[in-house]
Amino acid sequence: MSVIYKRVSLIGLGLIAGSMALAMRRAGLAGEITGYARSAETRDTAREIGLCDRICDSAAEAAKDADLVVLCVPVGAMEAVARDIAPVLKPGATVSDVGSVKRTVIEAVSPHIPDGVHFIPAHPLAGTEHSGPRSGFAELFDNRFCILVPQPDSDRAAVDSLAALWRGMGANVDEMDADHHDLVLAVTSHTPHLIAYTMVGVADDLRRVTDSEVIKYSAAGFRDFTRIAASDPTMWRDVFLNNKDATLEILGRFTEELFALQRAIRQGDGDHLFDYFTHTRAIRRGIIDAGQDTDAPDFGRAKAQKG
Amino acid sequence: MSVIYKRVSLIGLGLIAGSMALAMRRAGLAGEITGYARSAETRDTAREIGLCDRICDSAAEAAKDADLVVLCVPVGAMEAVARDIAPVLKPGATVSDVGSVKRTVIEAVSPHIPDGVHFIPAHPLAGTEHSGPRSGFAELFDNRFCILVPQPDSDRAAVDSLAALWRGMGANVDEMDADHHDLVLAVTSHTPHLIAYTMVGVADDLRRVTDSEVIKYSAAGFRDFTRIAASDPTMWRDVFLNNKDATLEILGRFTEELFALQRAIRQGDGDHLFDYFTHTRAIRRGIIDAGQDTDAPDFGRAKAQKG
Numbered sequence: 001m002s003v004i005y006k007r008v009s010l011i012g013l014g015l016i017a018g019s020m021a022l023a024m025r026r027a028g029l030a031g032e033i034t035g036y037a038r039s040a041e042t043r044d045t046a047r048e049i050g051l052c053d054r055i056c057d058s059a060a061e062a063a064k065d066a067d068l069v070v071l072c073v074p075v076g077a078m079e080a081v082a083r084d085i086a087p088v089l090k091p092g093a094t095v096s097d098v099g100s101v102k103r104t105v106i107e108a109v110s111p112h113i114p115d116g117v118h119f120i121p122a123h124p125l126a127g128t129e130h131s132g133p134r135s136g137f138a139e140l141f142d143n144r145f146c147i148l149v150p151q152p153d154s155d156r157a158a159v160d161s162l163a164a165l166w167r168g169m170g171a172n173v174d175e176m177d178a179d180h181h182d183l184v185l186a187v188t189s190h191t192p193h194l195i196a197y198t199m200v201g202v203a204d205d206l207r208r209v210t211d212s213e214v215i216k217y218s219a220a221g222f223r224d225f226t227r228i229a230a231s232d233p234t235m236w237r238d239v240f241l242n243n244k245d246a247t248l249e250i251l252g253r254f255t256e257e258l259f260a261l262q263r264a265i266r267q268g269d270g271d272h273l274f275d276y277f278t279h280t281r282a283i284r285r286g287i288i289d290a291g292q293d294t295d296a297p298d299f300g301r302a303k304a305q306k307g
Numbered sequence: 308m309s310v311i312y313k314r315v316s317l318i319g320l321g322l323i324a325g326s327m328a329l330a331m332r333r334a335g336l337a338g339e340i341t342g343y344a345r346s347a348e349t350r351d352t353a354r355e356i357g358l359c360d361r362i363c364d365s366a367a368e369a370a371k372d373a374d375l376v377v378l379c380v381p382v383g384a385m386e387a388v389a390r391d392i393a394p395v396l397k398p399g400a401t402v403s404d405v406g407s408v409k410r411t412v413i414e415a416v417s418p419h420i421p422d423g424v425h426f427i428p429a430h431p432l433a434g435t436e437h438s439g440p441r442s443g444f445a446e447l448f449d450n451r452f453c454i455l456v457p458q459p460d461s462d463r464a465a466v467d468s469l470a471a472l473w474r475g476m477g478a479n480v481d482e483m484d485a486d487h488h489d490l491v492l493a494v495t496s497h498t499p500h501l502i503a504y505t506m507v508g509v510a511d512d513l514r515r516v517t518d519s520e521v522i523k524y525s526a527a528g529f530r531d532f533t534r535i536a537a538s539d540p541t542m543w544r545d546v547f548l549n550n551k552d553a554t555l556e557i558l559g560r561f562t563e564e565l566f567a568l569q570r571a572i573r574q575g576d577g578d579h580l581f582d583y584f585t586h587t588r589a590i591r592r593g594i595i596d597a598g599q600d601t602d603a604p605d606f607g608r609a610k611a612q613k614g
Contacts (some may be wrong), residue, residue, distance in 0.1 A: 198565045276504060282535075
């Protein structure tokens with residue numbers, strides 16, 4: 001693989017930026033990688049583990065002379081970062097981001113992008129429940145999707161370069177418009193996360209079952225929920241505040257369906273339950289066939305190792 | 308490890324029975340293992356893969372002369388099996404089960420247990436989304452909990468032998484009363500499963516997002532739900548029909564909490580969301596500390612292999 005951008009600047013140094021730095025290095029995609037994080041502690045950690053070639057003490061310093069600047073901060077912090085770096089962006093540079101919501105990020109960032117700079121929003125569909133500069137790993141994006149959301153006036157060559165970078169980091173690349181992205185993610189990620197958070201909260205709140213019991217006996221079902229519900233609180237607060245309409249729509253559908261199943265349980269309607277569960281099983285089969293998960297009978301956990 | 312039961316009979320040959328047969332062999336816990344499944348196809352498969360020492364063509368034949376008979380059928384089928392095997396049970400034998408619900412199983416099975424036979428319900432908290440005789444593996448119960456639900460008149464020595472068998476198969480053993488078991492499982496397993504089934508159904512039902520999109524972009528959050536929602540439909544139908552009261556109670560709590568978070572999203576109350584998510588993250592930490600899951604940053608999937 002050859003260098004795609006001479007200088008890449010990562011603003012925000014959490015799980016995604018850390019994994020990007022490692023994945024770009026793995027494939028030699030960037031000449032130099034600079035980085036910035038708002039917290040001095042995060043910057044020190046990043047320096048200590050050599051996450052980037054150079055860690056700067058301001059976003060503007062990190063973004064100066066960069067060919068690609070990637071905003072890797074929570075969705076609610078994107079506008080402030082865009083404002084900080086705008087004056088130093090060089091003509092022909094590309095600004096992108098990795099936010100889980102696209103419409104509000106575009107509205108927040110676009111006004112700050114100078115003429116002659118390309119703004120191409122993106123969202124890699126990958127993550128773990130861990131956060132911070134030490135949580136990244138080079139394989140995070142392997143065989144996952146990265147959705148690019150080119151703007152009506154986006155330069156095709158600039159979009160193609162960004163797509164090549166993501167492919168070089170292991171991802172499959174698709175393009176989508178912002179509103180459709182936000183709806184798809186409300187279904188596949190945002191609402192499931194909210195539900196998992198809720199279930200974990202309910203379990204904790206129940207007086208007759210102790211936390212210790214919940215924790216001990218969580219092998220089945222609940223364990224997956226707790227992993228989801230352990231994700232970064234700031235990131236997820238911003239997701240829900242910024243993808244409000246789509247999340248509320250899907251939540252409405254969800255409660256409607258849940259009430260129907262609840263009534264079937266109350267009425268002892270076994271056929272309704274059986275048919276519903278048979279149908280959902282087929283959907284899982286599709287996900288395995290699409291290569292998005294393992295079919296290992298032990299959930300792929302027995303020989304778990306850091307990738 | 309030495310032989311605990313000279314002859315063990317497994318009625319029903321799915322994931323749990325298959326894993327028990329392999330785990331008992333791994334540790335040499337049973338002199339002979341007999342098996343029976345209602346479906347001739349399942350019996351043929353079990354014979355082909357040598358799952359048990361002997362596969363019988365009736366439950367009574369398999370249970371005859373057994374020192375331990377374990378009912379490994381869906382909860383709704385327990386009573387019929389108990390009725391079939393009752394006449395052949397030998398004095399001093401133990402009958403147990405692996406059902407996910409305990410109160411209704413006890414009510415259904417107890418009346419059929421002859422005097423002089425010990426009935427000790429049990430529930431191993433382990434499973435995958437796979438089913439059938441080929442889905443078992445010897446490590447399924449390793450470091451998982453098996454809950455025994457001794458009856459008021461249970462013989463202590465018989466309970467201790469069953470506990471020793473489960474420990475020999477790799478499990479940690481706890482004892483609990485039936486009603487408490489059913490409530491704990493409603494929280495940690497049954498309600499999470501119902502929620503996962505519901506979310507997968509909603510995703511499938513949404514016209515503006517195609518199944519193919521849901522499947523392609525399911526890396527985050529939703530993927531765990533589809534795994535849960537792919538579990539055996541018959542087993543789960545019976546779970547909900549038989550643990551109705553506890554499931555409905557927990558579902559009531561769940562929707563109450565969900566509506567509070569939904570309102571926070573609608574009103575843009577970021578503090579409420581942030582505090583809630585921070586709290587649930589701590590619960591996850593407890594589960595890892597209790598050794599019930601891996602802390603690998605890649606969810607333990609990168610190097611997945613059959614155990």
